[in-house]
Amino acid sequence: MPVVVVESPAKAKTINKYLGSDYVVLASYGHVRDLPAKDGSVDTDNDFDMTWEIGADSRKHVAAIAEALKTDNALILATDPDREGEAISWHLREALTKRRSIKKDTAVSRVTFNAITKAAVTEAMQNPREIDAPLVEAYLARRALDYLVGFNLSPVLWRKLPGARSAGRVQSVCLRLIVERETEIEAFNAREYWQVKALLTTPRGQEYEARLSLLGGRKLDRFDIANATEAELAVQAITSRQLKIDSVEAKPGTRNPSAPFMTSTLQQEASRKFGMGARACMNAAQRLYEAGHITYMRTDGIDMAPEAVTACREAIADRFGKEYVPSSPRIYKNKAKNAQEAHECIRPTDMTKDAASLSLREDDQRKMYDLIWKRTLACQMEAARLERTTVDIRSQDGQVGLRATGQVVLFDGFLKIYEEGRDDAEGEDDNRLPQIMQGEPAHFAKSSLQAQFDKASDKGDELLEDASAGMQKSSAAVLAANGAVLATQSFTQPPPRYTEATLVKRMEELGIGRPSTYASVITTIQDREYVRKEQNRLFPEDKGRIVTIFLLNFFSRYVGYEFTAELENELDEVSAGEMDYKALLGRFWRDFSAAIAETSELRITEVLDVLDDALAPQLYPPRPDGSDPRICPKCGEGRLHLKTSRTGGFVGCGNYPECTYTRPIAGEGAVGEERLLGSHDGEEVWLKAGRFGPYVQQGEPTPENKKPPRASLPKKGGAFLPGWAPEDVNLEKAVTLLTLPRVIGMHPDGGEIKSNLGRFGPYIMHQAPDEEKPVYVNLKEFQEVFEIGMNHAVELIAHKRANPGRGRTAAKAIREMGDHPDGGKIAVFEGKYGPYVKWEKVNATLPKDVEPADLSMEQALTLIAEKAAKKGGKKPAAKKPAAKKPAAKTTKKAPAKKPAAKKPAAKKASGTE
Numbered sequence: 001m002p003v004v005v006v007e008s009p010a011k012a013k014t015i016n017k018y019l020g021s022d023y024v025v026l027a028s029y030g031h032v033r034d035l036p037a038k039d040g041s042v043d044t045d046n047d048f049d050m051t052w053e054i055g056a057d058s059r060k061h062v063a064a065i066a067e068a069l070k071t072d073n074a075l076i077l078a079t080d081p082d083r084e085g086e087a088i089s090w091h092l093r094e095a096l097t098k099r100r101s102i103k104k105d106t107a108v109s110r111v112t113f114n115a116i117t118k119a120a121v122t123e124a125m126q127n128p129r130e131i132d133a134p135l136v137e138a139y140l141a142r143r144a145l146d147y148l149v150g151f152n153l154s155p156v157l158w159r160k161l162p163g164a165r166s167a168g169r170v171q172s173v174c175l176r177l178i179v180e181r182e183t184e185i186e187a188f189n190a191r192e193y194w195q196v197k198a199l200l201t202t203p204r205g206q207e208y209e210a211r212l213s214l215l216g217g218r219k220l221d222r223f224d225i226a227n228a229t230e231a232e233l234a235v236q237a238i239t240s241r242q243l244k245i246d247s248v249e250a251k252p253g254t255r256n257p258s259a260p261f262m263t264s265t266l267q268q269e270a271s272r273k274f275g276m277g278a279r280a281c282m283n284a285a286q287r288l289y290e291a292g293h294i295t296y297m298r299t300d301g302i303d304m305a306p307e308a309v310t311a312c313r314e315a316i317a318d319r320f321g322k323e324y325v326p327s328s329p330r331i332y333k334n335k336a337k338n339a340q341e342a343h344e345c346i347r348p349t350d351m352t353k354d355a356a357s358l359s360l361r362e363d364d365q366r367k368m369y370d371l372i373w374k375r376t377l378a379c380q381m382e383a384a385r386l387e388r389t390t391v392d393i394r395s396q397d398g399q400v401g402l403r404a405t406g407q408v409v410l411f412d413g414f415l416k417i418y419e420e421g422r423d424d425a426e427g428e429d430d431n432r433l434p435q436i437m438q439g440e441p442a443h444f445a446k447s448s449l450q451a452q453f454d455k456a457s458d459k460g461d462e463l464l465e466d467a468s469a470g471m472q473k474s475s476a477a478v479l480a481a482n483g484a485v486l487a488t489q490s491f492t493q494p495p496p497r498y499t500e501a502t503l504v505k506r507m508e509e510l511g512i513g514r515p516s517t518y519a520s521v522i523t524t525i526q527d528r529e530y531v532r533k534e535q536n537r538l539f540p541e542d543k544g545r546i547v548t549i550f551l552l553n554f555f556s557r558y559v560g561y562e563f564t565a566e567l568e569n570e571l572d573e574v575s576a577g578e579m580d581y582k583a584l585l586g587r588f589w590r591d592f593s594a595a596i597a598e599t600s601e602l603r604i605t606e607v608l609d610v611l612d613d614a615l616a617p618q619l620y621p622p623r624p625d626g627s628d629p630r631i632c633p634k635c636g637e638g639r640l641h642l643k644t645s646r647t648g649g650f651v652g653c654g655n656y657p658e659c660t661y662t663r664p665i666a667g668e669g670a671v672g673e674e675r676l677l678g679s680h681d682g683e684e685v686w687l688k689a690g691r692f693g694p695y696v697q698q699g700e701p702t703p704e705n706k707k708p709p710r711a712s713l714p715k716k717g718g719a720f721l722p723g724w725a726p727e728d729v730n731l732e733k734a735v736t737l738l739t740l741p742r743v744i745g746m747h748p749d750g751g752e753i754k755s756n757l758g759r760f761g762p763y764i765m766h767q768a769p770d771e772e773k774p775v776y777v778n779l780k781e782f783q784e785v786f787e788i789g790m791n792h793a794v795e796l797i798a799h800k801r802a803n804p805g806r807g808r809t810a811a812k813a814i815r816e817m818g819d820h821p822d823g824g825k826i827a828v829f830e831g832k833y834g835p836y837v838k839w840e841k842v843n844a845t846l847p848k849d850v851e852p853a854d855l856s857m858e859q860a861l862t863l864i865a866e867k868a869a870k871k872g873g874k875k876p877a878a879k880k881p882a883a884k885k886p887a888a889k890t891t892k893k894a895p896a897k898k899p900a901a902k903k904p905a906a907k908k909a910s911g912t913e
Helices: 009-022 056-069 082-098 118-125 131-159 171-187 228-239 263-276 278-290 306-320 362-377 450-467 500-510 515-527 544-555 563-576 580-601 604-614 732-740 790-800 856-871 873-882 885-893 898-906
Strands: 002-004 022-028 074-077 107-110 192-201 208-214 243-255 382-395 399-409 441-444 477-481 485-490 533-536 537-540 640-645 648-653 674-681 683-690 695-699 710-712 742-746 752-758 760-764 774-776 814-820 825-831 834-839 842-845
Touching: 002 009, 002 056, 009 278, 009 537, 022 640, 056 674, 074 082, 082 107, 082 563, 118 674, 131 544, 131 563, 131 580, 171 362, 171 500, 171 515, 171 544, 192 228, 192 399, 208 382, 208 648, 228 399, 228 485, 228 563, 263 362, 306 362, 306 441, 306 485, 362 834, 399 515, 477 873, 485 842, 500 563, 515 533, 563 580, 604 640, 604 898, 674 732, 683 732, 695 732, 710 752, 742 790, 752 790, 774 790, 774 825, 790 856, 814 856, 814 898, 825 842, 825 856, 834 856, 842 856
Parallel strands: 002 022, 002 074, 074 107
Antiparallel strands: 192 208, 192 441, 192 485, 208 399, 243 382, 243 441, 382 399, 477 485, 533 537, 640 648, 674 683, 683 695, 695 710, 742 752, 752 760, 760 774, 814 825, 825 834, 834 842
8 A cells, every 4th residue: 555645633533534544644753864964064165065864853753754664665755735845845755765765667656736635636546746956956946045044144143143042044033024015104204194084964963974175176185184273273264164065976996805825915814804823824824735625725816716716706606696706717827936836726615505504613714714615705896886976065266176086885795705805904995985966065963073082082092002002192183173174283293113014015015025924924034132022013023133234244245135035036036946045055155155254254343333323313313402412321431332141232322331331222211221210218219121121220230239129120021010111210209119028017927018029920928937938928009018007918928828829810721622532521721831732731931933823733642642651650651552553453463554654643743833
């Protein structure tokens, strides 16, 4: 029987259903080999020969495949239909050949299928081919480039910029995008402008809004009303005149559906609609693919197979009616530059099945499938037919004009099922208008616009704070006496920070990276602590800024957008068989190695001087009083310089250690800058930024007092408590914090009772004279640290002593996984050292790269089994071999029935996809 190899056990399980007992289906668990993380893995002096090593986790999987080939002398490589899949097949063939498991007479073939359905798998088995050499060479080129950049550039960063962790061919360019967007936001100067609108009513009593478009007989531009005085004059100009409808123009229009999903657009839409990160999106999509529900999820293609288009049109007619099916199928042009790496769009394998009919257990998979199913059906549906209406209102003297716009949906078409998410706010064209007749009067409504303004202002503040570095939007307004005419103050807004969706879109526009790399690149820059994600927005950390400025000054070519995009194009040419990959590597290495050699000779001080000059406009902007921005604001003598530490770059006084002034590179006034709060007991009280966050300190270190009093700002769940953010802290609050630990009083049995703030929140503690360790009691509210009295404290401590170990309530599951095959619930909990999966008495910590929401049942079972085996517990240990007994008997009776050997593999976690 032929041995079929795929990447993951989930995929193996699905394929095995279609192939039956005539095949042995095994999983490779992702890439089986990689370049060792040491010098010389890519030999630049020997025609870029690569040294490969089988990973420790992969050895047993390769051994299992080799064992199966002892009795089944035919190997079918059925890994994914892309460059990575081709590379895995190549690695398997090379590794098995090296260990002599593949002999001269062993039949080795490659099959690919875009969807894991019976028809697709059967057809693929009937059309085997050879491993695609150009695709493998494109993989080898990419892997060599990533190694050469990472292995040679990262040590330069470690030596020159303490705290920097790594650089990468694509990740550094991605980081540059985020840093440059932040610089744009910080350099942005808001410009004030005013907008005037009126709430009008028809003679039939229906209200509608119109904005001022004409004043003094002249068409208004955005900044024509520049201040409150001009706005008040505009409001008076409107209210002092009678208005009538000058024209009503209704234009028919259509709106066509978006193309079906490819990888990048799927990630963007999942981020817009669900706030789902790129990695979580791809994990959910991969599980759907492996279960046979959707086509392959890594693709640049947007075309759809003819039979899928037919099935889609039939499903639309059956579900919504024939009027929703266009007369001819919609054709979407493929955007992929290289046809060899372009696959069909991401679509359901069965158009008739919606998310509810699949009974998907995991929420992410349900959301993802519903999104893909709706987008796919929508892309073959009729266009929406609209009527866009523009109403112009004029005063009799022609001095004042207003305009109202809106649209009416005459036929919903594809909007019946799906509408694409937006990165920008909706415009006025989305408003609905009542019936308005030309020539009729436009009266001011009796309703007031004040409530609408208050609501819009609050929403605007939230949007602006989220997108634009916390700028404050003014809620100033000029309101007419009757409230029907309103002028509102606005400011131009800086470009918004990237979300994962808009970052993927921008990378795609620039030609940086490829669909299979977006998720891992964005994850890497967050794992390296170069970028953090807050409220779905990406913020560069100081460490990320310094790394980017360093690369722009010393390796500008290699973080250039055009260079990176051109390199991607050349790699596409390699995969198309039009370029020799070793020639590409040779050209790259010649220039790159010279840049590395030149930079490695620089001293850290020289590097910092260059970066200090490059960042000078940002680090030392002019001060309002005209004083030298390089003079230390604390001691008034030292000059400020850029410095580095393990946690990133910062600005510090040149008079250190006599002066300890520091601030972040974001500039004066930024969160993290040292700030003098005042004096207490004859000593200055400062707000400072430390490695573990902001804190307050009284006095400076001296030989007599090396550790002056200090206290961290209180947090809960990683966020500052209300009123305790750095910008909210004043002298009074600082002095209050510095009273901690607070002595509440003497316990009746001896020893002080104290209250304090700890890693896990507020608490009280007491240690009796005869106790080895203190007793700790957590407090519910932060304020109790300062307010709790003696009687209550004694009572809480007595209760804790009487109930040791019962202070905590039972842990609450953050996710229910379902039932274990041997009975009992499996659930995920949040623990002290991170999330873990629990079954009965077995607790298994989740790997760092696995999010609780992404954990599959197969991964959970594998983690539980491995932990149980280590623990040596009777119950789990007895259950694990029990599943192997039938397989062992089958193997002894008839080696040909080797499918039984798949069962342990089917329960293991998916590979490195």
